[in-house]
Amino acid sequence: MMERRVGHSGLRTSALGLGTMTWGRDTSADDAAEMLRDFLDVGGTLLDTSSSYGGGDAESVIGEVLRDTGVRDDLVLCTKGGRDASRRALLADLDRSLARLGTDHVDLFLVACPDPATPLAETVGALRLAVTSGRARYVGLSNHPGWAGAHAATLLDDVGLTALEVEYSLLQRGVEREVQPAATALGMGLLAWSPLGRGVLTGKYRRTVPADSRAASPHLAGFVEPYLTAAAAAVVEAAVTAAQGLGRTPAEVALSWVLSRDAVASAIVGARTPAQLRQSLGAAELTLPDEVLSALDDVSTVEVGYPERW
Structure with a gap:
């Protein structure tokens, strides 16, 4: 799998990430x-x-696996904290994450979401301290609007704001309004979470809701439900048609489309099982023909207007 540079930084990651x-x-x-x-x-x-995944259980499992396998140095390890993005809470989140992960640093530390109660300058100051103290090699934001990414990048020009992690898929192209242009202009890389449209772009929900799927899970059904619509179904059918024509899986087609977009450094696959992951791994080596890209663009187009486009 090829590595990609994250924005203008020296950080390089695999084209596909593992969520x-x-x-x-x-x-x-x-x-x-x-x-x-x-x-x-x-x-x-x-x-x-x-730090929020499973109330910290995901990080604990990672720490256990890393201790058993000794592969820490082979990974670009990224974690998120800061739903309370004050200096006190953000750095406490990071320290607890490091303890669960069993490492003295992460390669990338992100603020999970905007915190209206904390000035962005304070949050950025905590990110600076995370880097200068050695607890994080690079820092960024997750789920923030474009203006916040641009402002934070300006405030953090001494150590750099490296990455913006955002939901991005054929079913969610809202980042193209301002987040993606800001990232491109300021040299930040995009990490695309849920590039399979919360699993919907695999095609598994075309006929029914499988009993073992996220949409049938009490704690994840609400996560999937927004994309079980007629409009989303039309996009899924286009991905399935393209996959059939190329002899690939719909997941590979959807992921390859994301990887073709400007500023995207990695598409993060949140597979629940080894079998699900294996359905996606070939996407990193797939280049979609121009006519397929154009057809997928058309069927999933996002409306961009004033003031993003004058």
Whole structure:
């Protein structure tokens, strides 16, 4: 799997990342270890987690797997904290994450979401301290609007704001309004979470809701439901048609489309099982024909107007 540079920084990650939202809850430690092994075997490096995943259980599972396998140095380890993004809470989140992960630093530390109660300058100051104290090699934001990314990048020009992690898929192209242009202009890389449209772009929900799927899960059904619509179904059918024509899986087509977009450094696959992960790994080596890209663009187009486009 090819590596990609994250924005204008020196950080490089694999084109596909491995997400861990289900680890410790829906994904057992044994399955997690198998997925990480398969991921590393094809050249994957980016392992993405958060202090909030499973209330910290995902990080604990990662720490266990890393202790058992000794592969820490082969990974670009990314975690998120800071739903309370004050200096006190953000750095406390980071310290607890490091303890669970069993490491003295992460390669990338992100603020999970905007915190209206904390000035952005204070949050940025905490990110600076995370880097200067050695607890994080690079820092960024997750789920923030474009103006916040641009402002934070300006405030943090001494150590650099490296990455913006955002939801981005054929079913969610809102970042193209201002987040993606800001990232491109200011040299930040995009990490795309849920590039499979919360699993919907695999095609598994075309006929029914499988009993073992996220949409049937009491704690994840609400996460999937926004994309079980007629409009989303039309996009899914286009991805399925393209996949059939190319002899690939719909997941590979959807991921390859994301990887073709400006500023995207990595598409993070949140597989729940080893089998699900294996359906996606070939996407890193797939280049979609121009006519397929154009057809997918058309069927999933996002409306961009004033003031993003004058």
